[in-house]
Amino acid sequence: MTTSRQIPFARPWITDEDRRAVLAVLEGNILTHGPQCKSFEEEFSQFLGGDAHSVTVSSCMAALHMSYIHFGIGPGDEVIVPALTHSAAAHAVEWVGAKPVFVDCDPRTGNVTPHGIEVALTPRTKAISVVHFAGIPCDMPAIVDLAERRGLKVIEDCAIALGARYDGRHVGLFGDAGCFSFYPVKHMTTGEGGMFVSRHEAVAQAVGRLRAFGVDRTHSERSLPGMYDVPSLGLNYRMSEMQAALGRSQVRRIKDVLAKRAELFARYRRLLGTIKGVRLIDSADPRAASSHYCVSVLLDPPYAAKREDIVRRLNAEGIGTSIYYPQPVPRMTYYRKKYATDPTSFANAARLSDQSVAVPLGMHLEPADVDLIVETLSDILKTIS
Numbered sequence: 001m002t003t004s005r006q007i008p009f010a011r012p013w014i015t016d017e018d019r020r021a022v023l024a025v026l027e028g029n030i031l032t033h034g035p036q037c038k039s040f041e042e043e044f045s046q047f048l049g050g051d052a053h054s055v056t057v058s059s060c061m062a063a064l065h066m067s068y069i070h071f072g073i074g075p076g077d078e079v080i081v082p083a084l085t086h087s088a089a090a091h092a093v094e095w096v097g098a099k100p101v102f103v104d105c106d107p108r109t110g111n112v113t114p115h116g117i118e119v120a121l122t123p124r125t126k127a128i129s130v131v132h133f134a135g136i137p138c139d140m141p142a143i144v145d146l147a148e149r150r151g152l153k154v155i156e157d158c159a160i161a162l163g164a165r166y167d168g169r170h171v172g173l174f175g176d177a178g179c180f181s182f183y184p185v186k187h188m189t190t191g192e193g194g195m196f197v198s199r200h201e202a203v204a205q206a207v208g209r210l211r212a213f214g215v216d217r218t219h220s221e222r223s224l225p226g227m228y229d230v231p232s233l234g235l236n237y238r239m240s241e242m243q244a245a246l247g248r249s250q251v252r253r254i255k256d257v258l259a260k261r262a263e264l265f266a267r268y269r270r271l272l273g274t275i276k277g278v279r280l281i282d283s284a285d286p287r288a289a290s291s292h293y294c295v296s297v298l299l300d301p302p303y304a305a306k307r308e309d310i311v312r313r314l315n316a317e318g319i320g321t322s323i324y325y326p327q328p329v330p331r332m333t334y335y336r337k338k339y340a341t342d343p344t345s346f347a348n349a350a351r352l353s354d355q356s357v358a359v360p361l362g363m364h365l366e367p368a369d370v371d372l373i374v375e376t377l378s379d380i381l382k383t384i385s
């Protein structure tokens with residue numbers, strides 16, 4: 001059962017066109033806040049469609065952090081945060097001095113539900129943060145409806161959801177802010193990098209200033225070179241021109257990326273459906289179009305108890321794996337210590353963290369790789385009783 005092929009869990013897709021785009025920037029003199037960032041913002045907005053206004057930033061975490069700063073959320077406030085997500089979602093809340101209130105997920109999709117959010121609201125709740133887990137869009141119309149009734153802001157963490165749509169509308173454009181990541185294993189990359197998105201132009205403009213020291217005018221808007229004012233506090237969360245050039249080149253191919261991921265995911269769905277004792281994290285909601293970020297396979301007992309062994313044997317066969325996410329955030333040491341979390345809470349998130357394994361998906365795979373991965377997993381499971 002030794003596979004001849006090494007299949008990494010993920011690999012960035014960098015073409016000669018991407019390399020030429022980055023080199024062209026290095027041959028010029030403008031390395032930051034220049035035309036590449038501006039064009040990338042416009043082209044990204046065009047891809048999202050609707051009323052998107054985009055702001056290039058240094059990471060998704062930077063976009064999340066600025067969302068809370070911009071909406072004035074701080075000490076004494078609470079923000080709903082999914083238990084099953086990346087720590088960035090909770091850290092952003094902590095950095096403004098507010099309290100993350102964690103909510104468990106739906107065991108089938110890994111997403112928070114409108115009901116789960118509603119029961120966690122208190123008079124101190126100021127915002128709801130959602131993550132579209134594995135690229136499956138949350139039920140955004142119901143979540144936005146709840147937020148509007150309660151006067152709450154909605155921050156969408158779209159780090160792994162580029163291309164995901166609900167009722168045809170791209171995620172990130174339902175709430176008050178959408179935060180995207182271009183970290184290397186994402187749908188597209190700029191090395192590090194991200195995009196802050198809002199359907200409100202004024203919000204995007206304000207966050208654009210916040211990301212660049214709070215400066216009131218861009219280089220082209222200055223009547224005298226070097227002359228500007230700083231009417232508000234700011235940060236430096238900018239993206240460089242080299243990154244933006246890479247992002248522009250990548251976003252041109254995003255439809256191909258999404259199509260291939262969808263095709264491979266459908267193959268996984270079909271093949272995994274024939275194996276007993278495993279379940280794919282997936283959505284049956286016809287209104288939800290996933291971005292197919294990852295193939296997260298939930299193991300039934302007794303396989304779940306042998307997860308580490310299964311992972312090691314897949315890796316030994318040349319198949320890369322990962323786990324989404326390694327622990328529910330409230331169980332991570334910082335949050336467990338600070339909030340004395342009951343380890344038995346967030347049962348669904350804990351089950352996905354403790355009993356799932358994610359297998360490769362991306363442009364580096366061919367359909368035959370999917371067949372090989374599923375066959376290898378199936379063979380390993382047959383040896384476990």
Ligand SMILES: Cc1ncc(COP(=O)(O)O)c(C=O)c1O
Nearest residue numbers: 059060061086088131159181183
């Ligand atoms: C859901 C989620 N949010 C935020 C992040 C952080 O993204 P970045 O590395 O761009 O800050 C990640 C990273 O994987 C993520 O999975």
